[in-house]
Amino acid sequence: MEYVGRTGIRVLPGYRVTPRRPHVVYRWDAEVPPRVFNSLRRRAARIGYLGAADTPVRVRVSDTMPDVEGSPAGVYRPDPAGDLAINVPEEGDLELLDQMFDAWRRHGPGVGRSQFPALRHRVGYRSPTGRAGVDRGGVVAWLQLTGPRAVRGRRVSSVTAVFKDALLSRFQAIHGEPPPVLHGHGFRRTGFDLARYLALPDVGDPRSRGDIHGLALWLPPGSDSPERARIREAAFSLRRLYGYGVDVSVRPLMSEAGASAASPRRWTRTARCWTTVLPVVHERRVSVDLKEVARWCRHAGLPGPSEFRSARAPFIPGGADLAPAEVNRPGRGGRPYSHVMIWFDEPVTGPVVLGSARQRGLGLCVDVPGDGEVNAA
Structure with a gap:
C-alpha cells in the first residue's frame, strides 16, 4: 500500500513488520491546561505516520488515563537500571532541529551533524519481561582518542585531569553551572559517589604497550x-583535550571496529576475577589484607572479594607501573599504591575501579580470562 501523502518515488515492494496488536499507548502523568490540551489534540490529528512514511497511523490525545496494566503486550517503565535503553526527545530538541534545517538551507549538504550537539537521549527502561534491577551507576559516554601520536599510559593522571577540566568547561558553555557530581564542590552525598573520569589503555596482549x-x-x-x-551531550561535544602536557583530539566512539582498548565490551564484561591495569591508591595507611580490600570494594559499590593478591608491578601486559610523582597530586601528600588481583564468589560486571583515586581513573581493572586460575597458582 502506498501512503497517500507521499510525493516522492514509490516504495519498492518488500516485507513490512507491524505489531500484532497495532495499538500503542504513551502515558504521561501530567496536568495540562485546557488550552494546551486542545492544541495538542489538533496537532495529533494532523499526524499521518510514525516511523516509516508508508505506515499510516491515527493519533489521538485523551485526558482519560487508559488501563494499560492488563495489556497483553505489557508495560515498559522508566528505570535507570532497566534492561533496555530507549532514545527519547527532550526540551530544546525541536529548536535545535530548526537550527539544523536553517543551516542546511543556507549552506547545503556541507553542513554536518557533528556541528550540532547529539540528539540521542537514551533513557533506561524496564521491559515487561525484564527484572527490576539495582542502579549501580554506569558509563554515560565512551570517547575515542585520535591523532598521529599515542598517549602513553604513564600520562593517565594528566589525561583524566584535562578530561575533567574540558568537560566542566563544555558543560558550563552549553548548560550553565555543572552539577556537583562532576566536580565534588557542594556535593551532599558521600564522596564515594562522585563521577569517575576513566582513561582506557591497551592491555592484555603480549604486545600491549599500555x-x-x-x-x-x-x-x-x-x-x-x-x-x-x-x-552526555557535553562529553560528546568535546573535540580536543589540551593542557597538563596533553594535546589530543577526541570524538564520540561511534563504532567498536578497530578500537578494542576503547570498546565498552572490553571494560564491561562479567567475570569473577579482575586485576588492575592502573595502580589502586590505598584508602588508608594500613596493611593491605582481605578486610581492607573488601572496604575498597564496598566503597566502589562492589561485593566483598573472596581472595586477592597484591604486588608493586602489574599482573597484566601493558599495565602501568607508575612512579609516585605520576600517581600522587602535587601538594596533596603521598599515598601508598599497588596493583591487585581480586576474586569474587559471584561474577561482577565492569567497569571495576578501586581505591581513593577512582575519580581520577586510577585503580581501573580488567577481567582476567579463565577467572585467573593460572595466575592464582
Missing part, C-alpha cells in the same frame, strides 16, 4: 535521566 586509546565517563547511582543526558 597506550591510552579511549576515555569513559562513569556516573554514580541516583543521577536522574535529564542530568545524565546533559552530561
Whole structure:
C-alpha cells in the first residue's frame, strides 16, 4: 500500500513488520491546561505516520488515563537500571532541529551533524519481561582518542585531569553551572559517589604497550535521566583535550571496529576475577589484607572479594607501573599504591575501579580470562 501523502518515488515492494496488536499507548502523568490540551489534540490529528512514511497511523490525545496494566503486550517503565535503553526527545530538541534545517538551507549538504550537539537521549527502561534491577551507576559516554601520536599510559593522571577540566568547561558553555557530581564542590552525598573520569589503555596482549586509546565517563547511582543526558551531550561535544602536557583530539566512539582498548565490551564484561591495569591508591595507611580490600570494594559499590593478591608491578601486559610523582597530586601528600588481583564468589560486571583515586581513573581493572586460575597458582 502506498501512503497517500507521499510525493516522492514509490516504495519498492518488500516485507513490512507491524505489531500484532497495532495499538500503542504513551502515558504521561501530567496536568495540562485546557488550552494546551486542545492544541495538542489538533496537532495529533494532523499526524499521518510514525516511523516509516508508508505506515499510516491515527493519533489521538485523551485526558482519560487508559488501563494499560492488563495489556497483553505489557508495560515498559522508566528505570535507570532497566534492561533496555530507549532514545527519547527532550526540551530544546525541536529548536535545535530548526537550527539544523536553517543551516542546511543556507549552506547545503556541507553542513554536518557533528556541528550540532547529539540528539540521542537514551533513557533506561524496564521491559515487561525484564527484572527490576539495582542502579549501580554506569558509563554515560565512551570517547575515542585520535591523532598521529599515542598517549602513553604513564600520562593517565594528566589525561583524566584535562578530561575533567574540558568537560566542566563544555558543560558550563552549553548548560550553565555543572552539577556537583562532576566536580565534588557542594556535593551532599558521600564522596564515594562522585563521577569517575576513566582513561582506557591497551592491555592484555603480549604486545600491549599500555597506550591510552579511549576515555569513559562513569556516573554514580541516583543521577536522574535529564542530568545524565546533559552530561552526555557535553562529553560528546568535546573535540580536543589540551593542557597538563596533553594535546589530543577526541570524538564520540561511534563504532567498536578497530578500537578494542576503547570498546565498552572490553571494560564491561562479567567475570569473577579482575586485576588492575592502573595502580589502586590505598584508602588508608594500613596493611593491605582481605578486610581492607573488601572496604575498597564496598566503597566502589562492589561485593566483598573472596581472595586477592597484591604486588608493586602489574599482573597484566601493558599495565602501568607508575612512579609516585605520576600517581600522587602535587601538594596533596603521598599515598601508598599497588596493583591487585581480586576474586569474587559471584561474577561482577565492569567497569571495576578501586581505591581513593577512582575519580581520577586510577585503580581501573580488567577481567582476567579463565577467572585467573593460572595466575592464582
